[in-house]
Amino acid sequence: MSKLIEYSLSELVSKLQSQEITSRELTEAYIDEIESRNEDLNVFLTTTFDRAREMADASDSRIKAGQALSDLDGIPISLKDVVCTKGITTTAASNILKNFTPPYNATVWDKLESAGCVLLGKVNTDEFTMGGSTESSAFGVTKNPIDPTCVPGGSSGGSAASVAAHFCAGSIGTDTGGSIRQPASFCGVSGLKVSYGRVSRWGCMPMASSLDTVGPIAKTPEDCARMLQIIAGKDPKDSTTPEQAVPDYLKNLGDSISGMTFGIPKEYFTDGINPEVVSIIDSTKAIIENLGGKVVDISLPHTKYAISAYYIIAPSEISANMSRYDGIRFGHLGTEKESLEEIYSSTREEGLGDEVKRRILIGTYALSAGYYDAYYRKAQKVRTLIKQDFDNAFEKVDAILCPAAPTPAFKIGKNDGDPLLAYLEDAFTIPASLAGICGISFPVGFSKDKLPIGPQILCPAYTEERALQIGNQIYNAVHNP
Numbered sequence: 517m518s519k520l521i522e523y524s525l526s527e528l529v530s531k532l533q534s535q536e537i538t539s540r541e542l543t544e545a546y547i548d549e550i551e552s553r554n555e556d557l558n559v560f561l562t563t564t565f566d567r568a569r570e571m572a573d574a575s576d577s578r579i580k581a582g583q584a585l586s587d588l589d590g591i592p593i594s595l596k597d598v599v600c601t602k603g604i605t606t607t608a609a610s611n612i613l614k615n616f617t618p619p620y621n622a623t624v625w626d627k628l629e630s631a632g633c634v635l636l637g638k639v640n641t642d643e644f645t646m647g648g649s650t651e652s653s654a655f656g657v658t659k660n661p662i663d664p665t666c667v668p669g670g671s672s673g674g675s676a677a678s679v680a681a682h683f684c685a686g687s688i689g690t691d692t693g694g695s696i697r698q699p700a701s702f703c704g705v706s707g708l709k710v711s712y713g714r715v716s717r718w719g720c721m722p723m724a725s726s727l728d729t730v731g732p733i734a735k736t737p738e739d740c741a742r743m744l745q746i747i748a749g750k751d752p753k754d755s756t757t758p759e760q761a762v763p764d765y766l767k768n769l770g771d772s773i774s775g776m777t778f779g780i781p782k783e784y785f786t787d788g789i790n791p792e793v794v795s796i797i798d799s800t801k802a803i804i805e806n807l808g809g810k811v812v813d814i815s816l817p818h819t820k821y822a823i824s825a826y827y828i829i830a831p832s833e834i835s836a837n838m839s840r841y842d843g844i845r846f847g848h849l850g851t852e853k854e855s856l857e858e859i860y861s862s863t864r865e866e867g868l869g870d871e872v873k874r875r876i877l878i879g880t881y882a883l884s885a886g887y888y889d890a891y892y893r894k895a896q897k898v899r900t901l902i903k904q905d906f907d908n909a910f911e912k913v914d915a916i917l918c919p920a921a922p923t924p925a926f927k928i929g930k931n932d933g934d935p936l937l938a939y940l941e942d943a944f945t946i947p948a949s950l951a952g953i954c955g956i957s958f959p960v961g962f963s964k965d966k967l968p969i970g971p972q973i974l975c976p977a978y979t980e981e982r983a984l985q986i987g988n989q990i991y992n993a994v995h996n997p
């Protein structure tokens with residue numbers, strides 16, 4: 517029999533609701549595991565155990581009285597440390613915010629808290645979510661629980677690792693250019709990147725506002741569906757969330773994918789791709805065919821321009837978003853204060869890491885008069901072409917099957933000092949982010965070094981229920997045949 521902490525969120529939901537276990541018991545089990553392994557893995561930046569115990573007890577009383585707030589009442593979770601939590605330190609893994617305590621909750625945490633979820637703490641990320649390995653965190657890299665010599669991916673590496681290490685039942689991450697899908701793939705868990713606007717971003721620290729999304733990471737696609745059910749929907753505080761109704765994400769999970777057509781984009785199989793990743797795509801394709809799906813080759817011709825466009829658009833928006841960290845209103849105040857300019861420059865010099873500074877510089881340059889048309893506007897035009905590639909493809913196929921990353925989790929330090937190498941790792945996740953569509957990664961197999969590899973399934977904007985259904989069917993074919 518599995519240990520309590522090894523169960524999926526969905527299994528725990530039924531154990532809690534049937535009162536086979538209590539939330540307090542489950543919370544203590546996670547706390548024990550975190551206490552024994554977090555120092556090594558560096559997943560949590562802040563733990564909230566006292567509060568978690570109180571929340572768990574309150575949840576147990578509700579469940580006992582038949583007054584559960586939702587299916588997720590009593591479920592212990594972690595939050596990426598860019599999700600603001602009232603009264604609880606929220607750092608964005610940056611020295612500039614290392615003592616910052618938000619006076620409000622992000623909508624996503626408000627919703628989960630109102631649903632009865634128990635907060636175990638805040639987890640590591642690349643600084644301000646800029647990166648794909650958690651190595652740019654000011655508080656040290658998180659180690660991959662499957663192989664601690666490797667990165668967990670990023671930027672939501674802490675979220676993925678917290679689930680893979682059995683530190684919690686689910687986590688909230690953010691995905692701007694791949695930061696949910698890639699760490700899910702690296703850690704052997706499931707992660708859903710929602711369509712742009714599907715989940716409120718209010719109270720989550722922004723990176724690139726036209727790309728940022730907030731979503732769940734958990735053991736299975738079904739777990740992600742359960743979390744999405746709580747967090748999706750219109751938020752009056754976030755004008756990018758449309759009125760669009762929130763469907764029942766659990767309803768179709770069990771339906772067969774027989775008759776669906778899947779496209780494999782040939783542009784994703786470039787020279788740099790690891791053959792073991794290709795073989796996972798091949799086995800996923802075989803599973804799909806076994807389940808009655810049809811797999812065809814497709815072309816997304818502008819894929820090769822995605823990295824270039826993203827690394828203009830994202831830094832441009834980053835440079836605008838980061839201007840709020842000036843040392844005056846909140847966060848670290850620099851030591852040199854003779855003039856306003858000195859305050860700004862010493863605050864940022866002392867408070868921000870290299871990757872964040874690099875992106876502010878690139879973005880400020882790309883947006884400056886004379887360069888705006890040549891860089892930012894051009895990149896936005898390319899973005900439109902990339903979006904049209906997907907629109908065209910989705911006229912012929914229901915979903916796209918592709919790798920989530922060119923390699924399995926890589927060794928800590930592999931890309932040290934070479935930002936370009938790190939940017940190339942994002943080639944397979946960035947196009948969907950530019951197009952605003954949704955996608956899911958979930959575990960399918962392992963490399964010969966026993967590193968997990970998850971494929972990526974992409975679906976049109978606002979069809980999360982389809983991505984989750986496909987993910988669930990393939991996941992079950994692999995794990996519960």
Ligand code: GLN
Nearest residue numbers: 645647648692693694695
């Ligand atoms: N790795 C990508 C980057 O560095 C994506 C980051 C993200 O999605 N937050 O920009």
